[in-house]
Amino acid sequence: MKILNNKTAISAMILAAFMLVSCDENLDTPPISDGIAQNSYQTGDQLEAALTGVYESFQGNDYYVWDHVLFSDVRSDNSYAGGDNPQIFQIENLAVDVNNDRVYNAWSAIYNAIAKANVVLEQTPNVQRLLTEERREQILGEAHFLRAYHFFTLARLFGGVPLVLESVKSADPGAVRVSRSTEEETYAQIIADLQIAVQKLPDTYGNDSSVNKARATKGAAYALLAKAYAQQPIPNWGEVANYANLVINSPAGYTLQGSFAELFDGSHYNNNESILEVQYLGGNEGTWGPQMQLPQSASGDTWRKFNTPSHDLVNAFDAEGDNVRKNASILFENAPWSDEFWGNANGSSVPFAYKWKNAGGWNSSDHVYLMRLADIILLKAEALNNGGQPGAAADEVDKIRLRVNLPVLDATVRGSQELMKAAILKERRLELALEAHRWDDLVRNNVAVETMNSVQEIDLRTNTQVNYNMQEFKVFLPIPQRELNRNPNLVQNQGYN
Template sequence: MLDFKKNDIMKNLKKYIVYSMLIGSLASCDDELDLKPISEETAASAYATGPQIQAALTGVYESFQSSDYYIWDRVIYQDVRSDNYYAGGDNPEIFQFDRVEVTPTNSRVYGMWGNVYNAISKANVVLENAPLVEERITEEEREHIMGQAYFLRAYHYFTLVKNFGGVPLYLEFINSPDPSVTRLPRASQDEVYAQILADLEEAVIRLPDDYGDDASENKARATKGAANALLAKVYAQMPTPDYAEVVAHADAVINSSAGYSLLSNYAELFSGNNYNNSESILEIQFLGGDEGNWAPQMHLPPSISGDSWRKFVTPSVDLVDAFDAEGDQIRKNATILFENVTWIDEYWGNSPNSSVPFAYKWKNASAWASADNEYLLRLADIMLLKAEALNVLGQTAQAEQIVNTIRDRAELDPLTQEQTSSQSAMRDAILKERRLELAQEAKRWDDLIRYDRAIEVMNNVDDVDLSTGQSVNYNVTEKDLLLPIPQDEIDRNPNLEQNPGY
């Protein structure tokens, strides 16, 4: 990274990480936290040189690798909470997501809030200090560092606003315990989206298309392509979408000099041997061993994981039926693996040795230390978003071409005349295509919200609990479209208002 070896950066990070943990997430710290011993002079001297501010930036990226939310819970928030996967396992708080009955005291929601605000706090440190650094830094390096920090702050606020609606906007590093500074009220949803767009526009200006020839570096760090991809997603997801902007930013990715292109073989995306490929725009990087990914161990079957306990994130009957109805064996086999198990599964078999499907997009458990990366942004997602926007803009034929390109890779026939006969039919076809293409990649709940289909879809899922023989009534209402603000945060910050219905 900017001519510094990773090991050197990690050494420089030690003091930084301790420091950032002390001041980390103001939204999750104790009211009595005393910040006075950490003086402004200490903060300034910690980031006086290029290597030091680069180490601080590395600390922002580290939040992807250390946060339970980004490692694993985002799949729970998006796929388990939707019609794609069941909770599996034995965790009552994950069962809440499965049944769409999340409570304000759910510790996974509290942990996610704190993890994400901690990452925002670290990004603010970089944005405030990078302009002041004078030693051992070029102007190009400074611009790249700031561009990445703007991107990362935007990414994290996008995570928050999608899940909670309006949230407090902390745009400066907090070095005061004054409640007027630390206990901000919720900004409106529109205000948060406006800030995300502003940060991403700053990122696009400053970021390069690539950092050279090292693919692992180009996919590990935010680039102009990543910023444009996120802009496309933001313009599509915001309460009043701007579909012309979705197309413009998707085209900026598709036509980028970074050379993004679909892999010819869908399965190679998830084999564990082809990360940082041409289709990838941004990935969470895991090296294995001490820097490994523990999430695959939670999903994979005993034949791969080497253990015998019931696994989490079980593909749903509805998802398997969707693959089968489409005859989509290529993406199904890359996404799901069936195996006989000794435990009882309430949706797939209420007797031992039933065949149960497993989440399979990560293939290597490696004893809690997998080197499997996680895609945050990849080209097929952005292409389908462009198709979605083109269809809304009345360019259904062009949207059809894009969807058929995605289908062709999966060796599926082109969309039928019935599927493309109207904007409404095409819209449904695109939503289905996204489901099959992006299952287990933490996209489904966002898609259902964006299509205004979450309540309809979830209340029409035909799940039967085999342990009781009764149909499952998800009973999703308007309240459930957003998560509750964590109760612990409301207790600490009386200026926070709970979402309606909780």
């Protein structure tokens, strides 16, 4: 059975609407009816519909459609904001306000997804009709994985967050105003959920790749464990290497796609490199994200687009002679507007983000990779290098480089942990550009401040250099002011007023 993009998604959304309050309320008030939340699930089919609703959060959630790129690539040295949205300019300029709506929307939508997962986790043990024990265990594994994925997203954005681990059952606001956990506690919960998930999830659900890449599997849980152990405040590189190897050697048979360009041509989704991807079909089940980025030739409209690749990113591709990944990731076209970085006159040649190539009039069928094997191979390289094995790390990086016709790393790099660290960071940038990884990579490697303060970008309107004024506290976003107003137990991240 296909979990994403089937007709049950609509019924699941309707069911969730009755069962769950929006995240605007889910930390502060009880559901409209406790009776609905507690008694709605009696059959396996109802559980499957509710689980589909949890997965649908990837499709219908603005964060995973679009904002994940803003908070990683636009916030970093990979992209400029583009467009005309002042709140996205805040993200680009590293001057995010506590009242920024993009930040609030991300917090709210992600907690809404967690709330849906919590209901499935609570109700699944009670359902007896039309549900095998094998499927019950799988559903629990999927829900634990999904909750972990969303908490991982929150931890990367905000640091420690409230760990909401059950549905709202009390009308007393004091009972639902959850305090922030520490960053360490948040990652401990993520890892705990994933360790349960790997015990319950299958390697595959059969031979249909559109199902295996749409749903949580054991390989997806291993991959997320590798990423969580790497991103937590004190990385555990031994566990990163362990779980990366479990992905690489999985019975699911993950392998690098032979052609990098095929990953993003729209005709090779659900390939062997993909570990988990959001399945958009187009039409009523399409995504509007590509329309925000693609030029007139692909989108059919002339308004100024967002997520404009930076000079720094283009120069990085050119310095490496990496034409394969550059041409698959970026498209230059003359724009019918002026651009403050690429040409302060209409008709200037401007680069456009090009990893999603089919706009579809706001209903694109382009998929979004949440995790793919190249990311995990490079993460394994990072773990090996941090474990004192730069030569072994280089072997992993070379697998990625050879696919795009680049030479293997030379002996000088292979023999130095420091040079190898820089090489891995560069390789991850070129491989994963515009896929919402860059900010996390800078933070994990403790180079976010120096990297952003070293960027040389000239605003052509004034012919002055941009000053990002990056400071350590800006590694995390502010807790939305509306959440602080609603929940007095929350504490703002240091550095924000």
